[in-house]
Amino acid sequence: MLGVPKMKPQTKREYLRDLVAEKNHCHRPLTDEEKALGFLGWHERGYLPHCDFPGLVQFVTFRLAGSMPVSRRGEWEHLLKIEDDREKRTKFEEYLDRGVGKCQLRNPRAAKIVEDAIVEFQNERYELLAWCVMPNHVHVLVHVWNWPLAKMLQTWKSATAVKANRSLNRVGTFWQREYWETSMRNEEQERLAIRYIENNPLKAKLCRHPELWPSSSARFRDQCRRLVLPA
Numbered sequence: 001m002l003g004v005p006k007m008k009p010q011t012k013r014e015y016l017r018d019l020v021a022e023k024n025h026c027h028r029p030l031t032d033e034e035k036a037l038g039f040l041g042w043h044e045r046g047y048l049p050h051c052d053f054p055g056l057v058q059f060v061t062f063r064l065a066g067s068m069p070v071s072r073r074g075e076w077e078h079l080l081k082i083e084d085d086r087e088k089r090t091k092f093e094e095y096l097d098r099g100v101g102k103c104q105l106r107n108p109r110a111a112k113i114v115e116d117a118i119v120e121f122q123n124e125r126y127e128l129l130a131w132c133v134m135p136n137h138v139h140v141l142v143h144v145w146n147w148p149l150a151k152m153l154q155t156w157k158s159a160t161a162v163k164a165n166r167s168l169n170r171v172g173t174f175w176q177r178e179y180w181e182t183s184m185r186n187e188e189q190e191r192l193a194i195r196y197i198e199n200n201p202l203k204a205k206l207c208r209h210p211e212l213w214p215s216s217s218a219r220f221r222d223q224c225r226r227l228v229l230p231a
Helices: 012-026 032-037 070-081 085-097 108-119 149-168 187-203
Strands: 041-044 049-052 057-064 126-133 137-144 175-183
Touching: 012 041, 012 049, 049 149, 049 175, 057 085, 057 149, 057 187, 070 085, 085 175, 108 126, 108 137, 108 149, 126 187, 137 149, 137 187, 149 175
Parallel strands: none
Antiparallel strands: 041 049, 057 137, 057 175, 126 137
16 A cells, blocks of 8 residues: 555564563563562563563473584574464474483583582472473473572573583583573463473483483372472
């Protein structure tokens, strides 16, 4: 139609800013106390939207730098075009399970460093419901209390990067900067997430039974499937 100006296409950063603004508009605002604790609400860091509120049960995935090599971009670049967030995350995690990139967490010492950091503040800063340290990524299902998710991830990554690099006699960036999280809607979704996390080594054909994987919450389940950590 003549006389109608062409709309300038949004950049990815503009799209994220608009998306985050919309989600914050629809969500309850953070209280001053929650802001003082460091909660960020809906926010973005240039790549993915993040949800950071107290009281949520969050399924978090973070991965190693180099776990999706630029040299093999042709294998995973098409995944970026998937519009459905759940499908996109699933496809990316399937690619990670192939282990084609950096897999420093295959080393038992490095994997234990990461697991110890995750478990360290269990029932003090947060409640862990499940976790699994894979060769190149980590899954955690966590009930957020008064310790913000963003701060949680920062603590886990900073604490483990230095120790793991030292243990592996390497230097350089250890973790990819971004992470994925999904807020659980109900207990059924939580149960499905626990099953997914603890069965990940089995799905990736790394072991025959989930409880045999050495860096997973599966080995701490009692006969009633309750998570019981050693004192």
